[in-house]
Amino acid sequence: MTDGTAGPARRLEWQLAEVRDIVVETPRVKSLLTHVTGWRGHLPGQHVDIRLTAEDGYQAQRSYSIASPPEDELIELTVVQVDNGEVSAYLHGELRRGDRFELRGPIGGYFVWTTSSGGPLQLICAGSGVAPLMAMLRHRDRRAARGPALLLYSSRSLEEVIYREELETMARRDRDLRVVYTLTSKQPEGWTGYRRRIDQAMLAESCFPPEANPRSFVCGPTPFVESASRLLVELGHDPLSIKTERFGPTGG
Amino acid sequence: MSDNDCYVLDGNAAAGLLHEFFVVDVTTAHTRCGGCGATHVLGALRVYAVPMGAVLRCSSCQRILLRAVKTPHGRWLEMSGAQYLRF
Numbered sequence: 001m002t003d004g005t006a007g008p009a010r011r012l013e014w015q016l017a018e019v020r021d022i023v024v025e026t027p028r029v030k031s032l033l034t035h036v037t038g039w040r041g042h043l044p045g046q047h048v049d050i051r052l053t054a055e056d057g058y059q060a061q062r063s064y065s066i067a068s069p070p071e072d073e074l075i076e077l078t079v080v081q082v083d084n085g086e087v088s089a090y091l092h093g094e095l096r097r098g099d100r101f102e103l104r105g106p107i108g109g110y111f112v113w114t115t116s117s118g119g120p121l122q123l124i125c126a127g128s129g130v131a132p133l134m135a136m137l138r139h140r141d142r143r144a145a146r147g148p149a150l151l152l153y154s155s156r157s158l159e160e161v162i163y164r165e166e167l168e169t170m171a172r173r174d175r176d177l178r179v180v181y182t183l184t185s186k187q188p189e190g191w192t193g194y195r196r197r198i199d200q201a202m203l204a205e206s207c208f209p210p211e212a213n214p215r216s217f218v219c220g221p222t223p224f225v226e227s228a229s230r231l232l233v234e235l236g237h238d239p240l241s242i243k244t245e246r247f248g249p250t251g252g
Numbered sequence: 253m254s255d256n257d258c259y260v261l262d263g264n265a266a267a268g269l270l271h272e273f274f275v276v277d278v279t280t281a282h283t284r285c286g287g288c289g290a291t292h293v294l295g296a297l298r299v300y301a302v303p304m305g306a307v308l309r310c311s312s313c314q315r316i317l318l319r320a321v322k323t324p325h326g327r328w329l330e331m332s333g334a335q336y337l338r339f
Contacts, residue, residue, distance in 0.1 A: 010275065011271070011275055012268065012271040012272065047267075047268075049268045063265065063268060104268065105268075107267045107268045107271060107277075108264045108267035108268075108277065108279055108295065109267075109277040109279055109280040109295075110262075110263065110264045110267070110279040110280055110293060110294070110295025110296070111262070111264045111295065222260055222261075243264075243295070243296070244262055244296075245262055245264055245265070246260065246261050246262055246265070247261075
């Protein structure tokens, strides 16, 4: 049994989540800090399904990664406002502190990492793909014994980097953590970092060598994930050591 | 994270749906493709999400391994393309 989920096997039930706080991360991204009564705990990288029901009975369901670590009491869901996205529009615009919505989870034992999984931890993401990886970094940050870790984060601009302040604070106090941004469309003045899409040279420079046997997690839009994971394999990383999560209506 | 109509996902994305069929999380189970013989963890398969459910394909040869759909007449799981699931 390789199932990594916590607790005994049980049917997945819909539960009520109550919004306790809303954090504005960037102009298009908010994090919902929610309380779920009887939450049985999760592993970093897992997701939840959210179900919204309209008055006429119409239901819409989406999946969101959990961005908070298992150590925290509140479940953090980071939501990007998508053009014409019925669920994200509601979660972004309508939901207030104290409101409730239906959620089920935690889901998925595959795209998970804990400090006991070993490392080094190699995280590669684009845009809001950082959310499940943030749960891993926050979990690692809560532990005294931390192995080496890398976050390579592709964002259009520095302003659109989610959790930026927290990532920088984390990296400042932790010499084993490297946070590398590549800003693909707009860079601040004097920017000396990467300014292009992830390519093989960037991965070769930034990533752990294959001999270090890193655990790689790649999360983002489908073309990003396919290209980054293919480049990692070309650099000699074991395909089985690379786990991917693509965005979509039932995923990320 | 997105509500775009983007349908090709990882097997991990089908975990919630498959939880309606299995009590345990099957995305960490291994499966062997009946076509090319490759073994994969379910979470690493290609998932094509459709409104009623999902189609899971072998990530080596694209053969359909599992089809999971919810209908008014019950939940259907068809897995003639896969040789086994190993937990």
